[in-house]
Amino acid sequence: MLDRKxxxxxxxxxxxxxxxxxxxxxxxxxxxxxxxxxxxxxxFQLFEGKLVAxxxxxxxxxSVGIKIVLATLLLDHTGEMGINSPYYxxxxxxxxxxxxxxxxxxxxxxxxxxxxAYCSFLISALEEYELTPEAEGLLxxxxxxFFLVAILVNRFVVENRRQVARYQALSQTLExxxxxxxxxxADARRSERLAALGQMSAGLAHEIRNPLGVIKGSAExxxxxxxxxxxLESELAGxxxxxxxxxxxxVARFLDFARPSNxxxxxxxxxxxxxxxxxxVQAQSPESKVRIERHYAPGLPNIQVDEQLxxxxxxxxxxxxxxxxxxxxxxxxxxxxxLRLGIxxxxxxxxxxxxxxxxxxxxxxPAELREQIFNPFYTSKKDGVGLGLAIVAKIVxxxxxxxxxxxxxxxxxxxxxxxxxSPA
Numbered sequence: 331m332l333d334r335k336x337x338x339x340x341x342x343x344x345x346x347x348x349x350x351x352x353x354x355x356x357x358x359x360x361x362x363x364x365x366x367x368x369x370x371x372x373x374f375q376l377f378e379g380k381l382v383a384x385x386x387x388x389x390x391x392x393s394v395g396i397k398i399v400l401a402t403l404l405l406d407h408t409g410e411m412g413i414n415s416p417y418y419x420x421x422x423x424x425x426x427x428x429x430x431x432x433x434x435x436x437x438x439x440x441x442x443x444x445x446x447a448y449c450s451f452l453i454s455a456l457e458e459y460e461l462t463p464e465a466e467g468l469l470x471x472x473x474x475x476f477f478l479v480a481i482l483v484n485r486f487v488v489e490n491r492r493q494v495a496r497y498q499a500l501s502q503t504l505e506x507x508x509x510x511x512x513x514x515x516a517d518a519r520r521s522e523r524l525a526a527l528g529q530m531s532a533g534l535a536h537e538i539r540n541p542l543g544v545i546k547g548s549a550e551x552x553x554x555x556x557x558x559x560x561x562l563e564s565e566l567a568g569x570x571x572x573x574x575x576x577x578x579x580x581v582a583r584f585l586d587f588a589r590p591s592n593x594x595x596x597x598x599x600x601x602x603x604x605x606x607x608x609x610x611v612q613a614q615s616p617e618s619k620v621r622i623e624r625h626y627a628p629g630l631p632n633i634q635v636d637e638q639l640x641x642x643x644x645x646x647x648x649x650x651x652x653x654x655x656x657x658x659x660x661x662x663x664x665x666x667x668x669l670r671l672g673i674x675x676x677x678x679x680x681x682x683x684x685x686x687x688x689x690x691x692x693x694x695x696p697a698e699l700r701e702q703i704f705n706p707f708y709t710s711k712k713d714g715v716g717l718g719l720a721i722v723a724k725i726v727x728x729x730x731x732x733x734x735x736x737x738x739x740x741x742x743x744x745x746x747x748x749x750x751x752s753p754a
Contacts (some may be wrong), residue, residue: 346375353417371400371423382431390431394440395413397424402447405426411459418472421448427709429483432525441480445473510679517732538581546574593639593728597632600640600684600749601673607644608671615652618667625672625687633684633751639725640749646718647688647745654743656693665691665741683731683750690742700735 350372354365374396382389401420402412421444428440449469452461461469469532552567566676608622648669655667672687695703704723726733736744 332458332647343376345669346637347372358408361407364404366597367400367404367407371397371404371420374400378427390427392422394428394431397427398444398447401444402450405448405451411455413448413455413469418448421445421476422479425480426483429480430487434481434484435486437480437484438477441477445476448473477616513732517727529544538577542577542581546571546578549574593636595634595636598635598637598640599630600633600635600686601626603635603637603641604644604671604673607641608648608669610641610645611648611652614649615656618652618656620655620667620669622672623676625670627674630673630675630684631751633749635727635729635749639728643722643725643747644686644688646722647747649691651688651692651716651743655690658692661693663693678732678748678750681730681750683748686747686749687744688747689736689744692742694741694743695735697737698728700737703735704733 354368358364374393378393386394398421401424404417404420405412405415408417424444425437425441428444429437432440452469455461465598494609549567549570553564553571556564556567557592612618649672651669655669658665668691670687670689672685672689674685674687676683676685704719723733726747727750731747731749733745733747736746
């Protein structure tokens with residue numbers, strides 16, 4: 331593409347030099363000043379683009395001014411008194427240049443300057459000649475053509491700029507639509523994975539729960555019978571009992587993930603739900619030295635949500651943030667532990683709603699893992715099962731919203747949850 335563009339510019343430059351050469355071989359051929367002025371025209375035209383690119387504000391003014399000066403010098407050396415020079419159309423060059431770089435008013439002003447430069451030759455001509463009505467008409471006709479050409483070219487340039495602006499706006503719209511389509515496709519694929527894994531998890535969890543109940547009951551009976559007679563065996567039976575309870579909790583998580591979301595919607599202030607989730611996490615981690623920052627927009631409207639499920643979403647996100655910051659602190663990070671909570675109105679895909687932000691100052695999520703954290707059974711924690719964020723995403727999807735991990739967080743991780751005013 332670059333090579334093709336460069337060859338097109340060279341072709342235009344070659345045509346320009348060809349026209350200048352044609353003027354050089356027209357009478358008066360032996361006029362040295364004429365040839366020098368034409369060479370100056372050719373060189374300046376070739377380097378005009380670089381001048382304007384380097385001086386975007388002053389460059390157009392310098393370009394038009396230099397062309398008017400060169401055109402005036404050319405007429406002064408190619409005709410009697412200058413006013414009768416057959417090279418007067420050279421003034422079209424500064425006029426057209428002004429029409430390209432300026433708006434209608436600037437084009438008219440520069441056309442007036444070019445016309446005054448051409449008419450300046452009358453000062454010396456009127457000292458020796460009388461201006462006849464026919465000559466006046468001819469002069470007026472030439473000047474009017476200067477303005478006519480300027481306006482026509484400027485109108486074309488302005489319309490071309492408008493078309494370019496429309497195409498750029500359309501291109502941006504198409505890019506945004508394409509990004510939304512890609513996000514929708516990713517959400518659809520994730521929903522399909524969640525549905526398939528949910529069905530599998532439900533079947534597996536039910537099959538596991540029944541034998542676990544038998545094992546738990548048997549272990550409990552062993553603990554009671556062996557408590558005094560055989561302490562060692564009783565202790566081992568206790569281990570079986572506690573591990574069965576842990577497996578039961580894990581099965582319950584599987585079922586939470588697999589169970590269809592039956593939303594009980596009612597209008598709520600989401601700020602109250604978020605604050606209760608924060609209080610719940612703080613009660614579990616009373617020794618954590620985390621500074622809380624709230625950025626809630628004023629006058630937030632009520633939105634239709636399931637209070638219990640949304641609170642579990644925020645508890646999960648805030649708990650993960652606490653764990654990430656504690657892990658970073660334990661690893662020697664000296665950065666202050668700050669949890670930022672935000673709520674602000676936002677529209678997504680034509681739907682009004684609220685965006686809830688949960689941001690921490692932990693180590694963040696590596697770029698290569700950003701697409702995986704919402705997948706079921708993916709976890710970076712030693713004791714995790716990888717269902718927390720998957721359940722969060724499932725609940726948010728049930729509200730017809732979305733959850734994203736922001737790519738532009740300076741430190742730590744920033745999750746954004748969009749909940750529409752009405753999921754319907």
